[in-house]
Amino acid sequence: MRKKLVAGNWKMYKSAGEARDMVAALLPLLSGDADVVLCPPYLALPATVEACAGTKVGVAGQDAFWLDEGAYTSQVSAAMLKAAGATHCVLGHSETRGRFGSADLPASQVAAFAETDETVNLKARACLRHGLVPIVCVGETEAEREEGRTDAVVQGQVARALQDIEPTDVARMVLAYEPVWAIGTGKTCGPDEANRVCGVVRKAVARAAGDAAPGACRVLYGGSVKPDNAGALFSQTEIDGGLVGGASLDAQTFARIIAAA
Numbered sequence: 001m002r003k004k005l006v007a008g009n010w011k012m013y014k015s016a017g018e019a020r021d022m023v024a025a026l027l028p029l030l031s032g033d034a035d036v037v038l039c040p041p042y043l044a045l046p047a048t049v050e051a052c053a054g055t056k057v058g059v060a061g062q063d064a065f066w067l068d069e070g071a072y073t074s075q076v077s078a079a080m081l082k083a084a085g086a087t088h089c090v091l092g093h094s095e096t097r098g099r100f101g102s103a104d105l106p107a108s109q110v111a112a113f114a115e116t117d118e119t120v121n122l123k124a125r126a127c128l129r130h131g132l133v134p135i136v137c138v139g140e141t142e143a144e145r146e147e148g149r150t151d152a153v154v155q156g157q158v159a160r161a162l163q164d165i166e167p168t169d170v171a172r173m174v175l176a177y178e179p180v181w182a183i184g185t186g187k188t189c190g191p192d193e194a195n196r197v198c199g200v201v202r203k204a205v206a207r208a209a210g211d212a213a214p215g216a217c218r219v220l221y222g223g224s225v226k227p228d229n230a231g232a233l234f235s236q237t238e239i240d241g242g243l244v245g246g247a248s249l250d251a252q253t254f255a256r257i258i259a260a261a
């Protein structure tokens with residue numbers, strides 16, 4: 001039985017001080033034995049690491065560059081995240097791929113995000129090299145779902161993200177199925193459909209990495225997870241927890257979601 005994991009993706013919210021306050025409020029509310037990971041923005045990461053020291057709560061970067069150092073203005077490497085005390089790193093989030101569930105940006109601005117399956121793969125390998133657990137996000141847009149391409153899109157993203165990664169490393173990774181149309185929109189994928197697509201993700205992991213990995217590799221669901229739908233989602237057989245955005249910003253709300261796992 002895989003242990004549940006609930007990760008809170010704070011996106012571009014919380015200063016260092018706000019992160020410290022959030023952790024202080026959250027820690028006394030934690031119950032159950034699910035693993036918990038917080039994903040603060042880079043500037044709040046050291047404060048979050050410090051506030052979580054000595055607890056079971058892990059800390060993730062929201063992205064990582066694949067080379068350790070160099071003339072790459074604005075980038076933060078997996079090596080730097082590890083040195084700062086991070087344990088995990090979110091990769092390939094639809095927002096870093098430039099795809100948004102609610103905020104429609106003009107194409108010229110979406111291009112600024114420009115993450116691809118190839119860079120997700122390079123980043124995952126860099127994270128593994130430095131002992132960070134990659135949390136790789138995959139998911140279809142509303143248009144892709146309407147065209148009946150959900151499974152093919154997700155299978156392709158998993159296969160390309162895991163390319164040339166050793167099965168023993170794949171077993172340490174976390175995948176997150178996040179339908180783009182459900183992120184930040186309040187539209188949740190129903191538990192049955194979320195479970196079905198998480199199963200598709202797990203089978204794609206098996207195809208990419210052989211039979212050892214899919215049993216160990218955790219597959220999360222993300223997209224408008226709230227306290228009132230978390231229980232139904234997390235009780236599904238293929239869903240090993242959640243990647244939570246908006247509802248992870250408030251300690252009480254996030255603690256209720258963690259309790260549901």
Ligand code: PGA
Pocket residue numbers: 009178182183184185186222223224225243244245246247
């Ligand atoms: P949401 O975001 O919970 O606000 O929909 C989820 C995510 O982006 O990981």
